[in-house]
Amino acid sequence: MKRSQIINLNRMRKYSGVFALKPLALCMTVLFAGCESNEQQADIFKTLEECKTTYPDLSAQCEMAFNESLKKAEDTAPKYKTMDDCIIDFGPERCTPYKSADGNSWFMPAMAGFMLARALDDNRRYNTAPMFTSSINSSPYYNRWTTVDGNSYGDYRNRQVRTNTDVFRPQPRITKTIERGGFGSKASAASSWGSSTKSSSRSGWGG
């Protein structure tokens, strides 16, 4: 056979409302790997001590996860120009000044806890992510656990959560942009040619 035998249609589907889908039936066919659950159980600890108390056998892992999360928080948490901007989202006691290695100064939410998801088959393997929360009741993060990409993990008092492994995916390091728009000028110059005869909805830059 010169063609693929299987394509994961669930991954390719963009709108499921078109046909009356029967998710259960779909999941029963092995074709649809998208039905596999990538959810797992995780803990959120407010402090390193809390982690060590809960898992006395894993105190080294707690320490590594805590430090890893702290580093991730510095690199990837939202950065604000002023303390006030940060406070609007996270509250005065939750914001902290931050100076990056390259000398940029700004304000960011302080890590309020860290998520720890242990591998089921091996206690020593884990995933970790920094968690944040807000003390401002007009904020969407108010008293809720939230990740750097703004996803909510429920009430701030919860310690055990169900999480999607997406939370541990690589996040871009946040930095300061000094200039934008340095790419794309050749395309707009070339597309102004013939724009009366061609729809811009198709004349792309591929070929």
Added chain:
Amino acid sequence: MQRLTIAPRPNWKLKAHEYGFNFHTLLGEPYWREDAYYSFSLAQIENDIEAPTLELHQMCLHAVAQVVNNEQRLQQFCIPPAHWDLIADSWRRQDPSLYSRLDLAYTGQGPAKLLENNADTPTSLYETGFWQWLWLEDQLQAGLLPAGADQYNLLQEKLIERFRQLKSQFPDRLLHLSCCQDSSEDRGTVQYLADCALEAGVANEFVFIEDIGLSKRGTFTDLNNGEIRWLFKLYPWEFMLREAFAEHIYPSKTQWLEPPWKALVSNKAILPLLWQLFPNHPNLLPAYFENDPKAEFTGRYVKKPIFAREGANISIWQGDQPILASDGPYGAEGYIVQSYTPLPEFNGRHALVGSWLVNDEACGLSIREDSSAITQNLSAYLPHVITP
């Protein structure tokens, strides 16, 4: 090779919506057509398309090796001197590539002829890797195709496999994907690659080319000020190397898909070089730089800009008489000339074969047809079948 009519799937437009294929009709004209398909024999696919594709690709890589350290060649390829190191280093490091599409003139018999190599920003990827595959499965199920009908199409599978390899090479790296604003086709192509990457477990983010920023550290950034370390750009290298951020490309240390050395493969200047390195190769057409005294053709020939997209600024000549020309914004960098070979005509339409590679593997085929002998960006896409 035949063009056969078939009943379209009654629900295909609904299906297109369901799968997010939203550029099947353009300016009221069908771009995707399924009232007919092209049929090939297995021997045609394997002997006349697949094998030459692998060979042509290796020949192109050989040609790149002749250019990267040769100033005269780099000038012929119109690479700005400031970026020679970018390209040479990316070649020396063997920066990984993702995919290419060779455009071939193939009539069903005799050797396919390489018209050009779209190695930098190939489109019609979604239509090829996914949508025509789905069409085949549906039509087989509906009994409208002979049982055992197949398709030359491992494209999606190979893309996912390639992303898996890249993930093991760069385990914790986030991939940014990018294209220009205002093109639903390019956006759809990039979304498709995002889906393939995700299927392989490669986390990714999207940013428009025009929105890319520059940080104080000299890295490129997305709209959330996140650093871009690894970028797929559906945007030609020949543009990027001439724009305001060009000088920041090298110091930014970004990992690129396609890598900078692909700027040499997708360059029309590779056509005369291939002819020089592999004279009279059955899958090549005689080609020369415009000002080469050897550029004498007794028959028709085609003039192509060193840099051009989607059939723009191409002209067909006989002696000093132009026979047919497409207009467009390109040509400032000069032209190459290539012997003319007609595309096969079916039903009054000229059919162009696209032969796909993922990295070094030949893995799929696409067909475009156009009422003009010059295939342009509004030509229709038709599916194909390997007939048992």
